[in-house]
Amino acid sequence: MRTRGAVLLTNIITGLALGYTVTNIGFGDYAELNRMFTFQDLRMLLAFAGAVVIIVCVFALLRVRRNPGRIHVGVIPGAVLFGTGWAISGGCPAIPIIQVASGYLPALVTVAGVVVGIRLCRWANARYFHLDRGSCGL
Template sequence: MSIVLAIVLGLFFGFVLQKIGAADPQIIIDMLRLKNLHLMKAILLAIGLSSLALFSLLNLGFIDMGNLSVKASYVGVIVGGAIMGLGWAISGFCPGTGLAALGTGRKDALFFVLGGLVGAQLFTLVYAALKGTFLFKSLGGKMTLAATGNNALQTFFPSISAVLVAGAIAIILILIAWKLPEKQGDNF
């Protein structure tokens, strides 16, 4: 059943990406150039609402924290994030939007997806050599913003409920999304 749910959710996610314009690299590039902020508004709203929903469901016990995985931070995460961000800015695709664009038949998306697969394979081949380098130096281990019921994790705000922290962040992101103009030059 979980594979069926994954397929249904993936199809829904791709559909939403297509509908908001995230499968069009020019819209993404215009967002990154701060020319068209429609997509940024959608992203901020989605992050705010989904964060609020996730932490509310965690707090209400509908989701077990054991089902979530908090990853440790490493120097390589920062380096990899910078490389991904550069690739995103150059191509106009991130992994999700690249797959959604491929689903629409875009040839540039095919090259993007193939390039990502080649990059992943190359990383797999050189992983053993990189494992002992500074790229895997820990930046403090596993940490969350607030207490989530898992005492094994460090928190930035240990005495504040994760629902309150997520709620505050969600409200801030939703307000920013609401106040952002659609296009550069519109009133802010």
């Protein structure tokens, strides 16, 4: 059995490797993301597509079977909000952290927006929707 320290160290190393890779391929650059979302440059879009193809192949080789579970009414509006926020801010929840670490301090506004959005989601879920616990992220 792995100790907590070993798991933490593995997560830190993996996170640093991911951050390094994502930064070097341009995912932390707002201009690159803007070009992807406006279809001016398909390089990053193709990188996403390549990642999906790779994981599908790995899952097929390992015979991983996923049960997607139920899809509730919040999935479509949530996906639209997520995509809109990503297009406006230039980052999904992980990218602004990479941008801040790279010295792009305006990304702190995006990080704050992610935190506020998660808090609002939890509040609205507890008060109105009563969906499963993991539906609001972090």
